[in-house]
Amino acid sequence: MELAVQTKGLVKVYGGKVRALDKVDLTVDAGTSFALLGPNGAGKTTLMRILTTQIRPTAGEARVFGLDVVRQGSKVRRLISYVPQEMSVWTDISGYENLLIYAKIFGIPRHERRKVIDEVLENMGLTGVQNEPVSTYSGGMIRRLEIACAMLIKPKIIFLDEPTIGLDPAARKVVWESLQVFKREYGVTIFFNTHYMDEADQYADNIAIINQGKIVARGTAEELKHSLGGEIITITFEKGIFKPDIAQEFRKSSYVKDVIVEEEGLNVIVSDAESTLPYLINILRENGVPIGRVSITRPTLDDVFLKFVGTRIVEKGRISDVKHMRDMIRKG
């Protein structure tokens, strides 16, 4: 498969002391969507800035569709688009006028502009509001306009730094659904940074977790969750009939990794709940223990993040900062 991104031993040191990236090896397949997850200061934006040729690495190499980002920067820039975390549209003019300015900056020939602009407006669900001033748009609509601007040149890869930060869940969903249209129709590779676990879980084909400049885990969401080692079957019993000794019986099975005895029931850790559950129920039947309730829980991406980074993501403050800034800009 063609590689959209490839880095080898990528290092970035700011001002001789801050090691923002520490030997990052990464590949992203063309046509897929890729999420880089990490806490504040992990190096996400730094990596994106190197890949979009805005800053140079200190050591190592990075390629975008086989092109070296340092030696072939201008060729790389023809293939990519970048939506920064900060606002990148003007609010005192209409959505259409913004797109027209970008179309001119990108050198799209005059006779093609209208068609290309109509197409991105349509894909981003903005056709109906194209002539309204951006100052009347919601945060989600502004984000979709920014993405529309970035899509004018039909890039092979789009880099999005925190594409939905500060948006409410409904607006986030619309942004992602619109992005999926571009992925399907243009085959664009999507490379995004995010703090939202559910977003990476739902919309990324592959995920890498970065912490202190190092990639600490990578895989599909399923692989990452699986790497935590299994699923938990929780069995609770009717009052008075719980026999904790049943845990001993469970432990005899090679499918059972561990059993945690709690007051009203058992937490059985297994590698595959679906195949192990009938076996456990059988043991209960043989021992004449009526079951109260059974539930299966799987590790979430949050659990994975917690394991590899050591803390959950705290986004309070930061999101409201961005939101506040966007509101201020919108109001002029």
Ligand SMILES: Nc1ncnc2c1ncn2[C@@H]1O[C@H](COP(=O)(O)OP(=O)(O)OP(=O)(O)O)[C@@H](O)[C@H]1O
């Ligand atoms: N221009 C710069 N000069 C000096 N240090 C910098 C510069 N830009 C980033 N850093 C530092 O490099 C490290 C990585 O920063 P970076 O912005 O890449 O992190 P991030 O993962 O994008 O964080 P956030 O989630 O807050 O956006 C941080 O310690 C940051 O303070």
Ligand SMILES: [Mg+2]
């Ligand atoms: Mg950042």
